[in-house]
Amino acid sequence: MTHHGIIGFDELMGRLRPGQRLLGIDLGTRTIGLALSDTLRAIASPLTTLRRGKFGRDAAALEALFAEHDIGACVIGLPVQMDGLEGARAQSTRAFVRNMAARGDMVFLLWDERLSTTAVTRTLLEADASRKRRAELVDKMAAAYILQGALDRLKGLGAAC
Numbered sequence: 001m002t003h004h005g006i007i008g009f010d011e012l013m014g015r016l017r018p019g020q021r022l023l024g025i026d027l028g029t030r031t032i033g034l035a036l037s038d039t040l041r042a043i044a045s046p047l048t049t050l051r052r053g054k055f056g057r058d059a060a061a062l063e064a065l066f067a068e069h070d071i072g073a074c075v076i077g078l079p080v081q082m083d084g085l086e087g088a089r090a091q092s093t094r095a096f097v098r099n100m101a102a103r104g105d106m107v108f109l110l111w112d113e114r115l116s117t118t119a120v121t122r123t124l125l126e127a128d129a130s131r132k133r134r135a136e137l138v139d140k141m142a143a144a145y146i147l148q149g150a151l152d153r154l155k156g157l158g159a160a161c
Helices: 009-015 055-069 088-103 116-126 131-156
Strands: 021-027 031-037 044-051 071-078 108-112
Touching: 009 071, 009 131, 021 044, 021 055, 021 088, 021 131, 031 055, 031 131, 044 055, 044 131, 055 071, 055 088, 071 088, 071 131, 088 108, 108 131
Parallel strands: 021 071, 071 108
Antiparallel strands: 021 031, 031 044
16 A cells, blocks of 8 residues: 555556566756666666756656656665654655645655766776766766665565566
8 A cells, every 4th residue: 555655565566567677767956866677677777867956847757767667666865864764855845746746646665876977977086087078978877776676676576577
């Protein structure tokens, strides 16, 4: 049973139709990084980065992607603090999910995103990406990192379709 649009892995596995994709979301204060799974839900690929604006505009952009790519659910990074507590950013993410869920039947799996941006930034630094290039890539790559973690967990639960 969803709680304000939030589901767990069990409900996610029962909800997805064969071939439906998952959308990974790295929700930042200024941008929304997005990643897309393949139709087998095995591989996450960076998709795009949206510049955040008013909620209605952001929601409409996401809804267009849901329809375009046959998205069955979203995996959204929950920015838990290093001590495991949820601070203001996590509360903001939960509010975003509640507001999106109120617009339709899209559901969200929360994924602990601790260190995802750090890991992606380290990878880009090791690849010697320029500061400008890192800024262009980090959000959608963080979304792919978040989504890949959830895809790997689903595969471990025997949910590959």
